[in-house]
Amino acid sequence: MSKKEPTSLGRRDFFKTAGVGVAGAAAVGLTAAKAGAVESKDRSADSAGYRETEHVKKYYELSRF
Numbered sequence: 001m002s003k004k005e006p007t008s009l010g011r012r013d014f015f016k017t018a019g020v021g022v023a024g025a026a027a028v029g030l031t032a033a034k035a036g037a038v039e040s041k042d043r044s045a046d047s048a049g050y051r052e053t054e055h056v057k058k059y060y061e062l063s064r065f
Helices: 011-044 054-063
Strands: none
Touching: none
């Protein structure tokens, strides 16, 4: 058996590898977004939605919104 020397990643190979990585990350992101949307629909039935409570009003006051 001969030992293979590690080859440096060329410019074209780098862009091919980066493209595959970006596509994989996008697929994971889309899958996670769909899963999050399903969870939020289940919780929205019991939730009253956004409420401006006293601590929220205090935050707005201190941050000057």
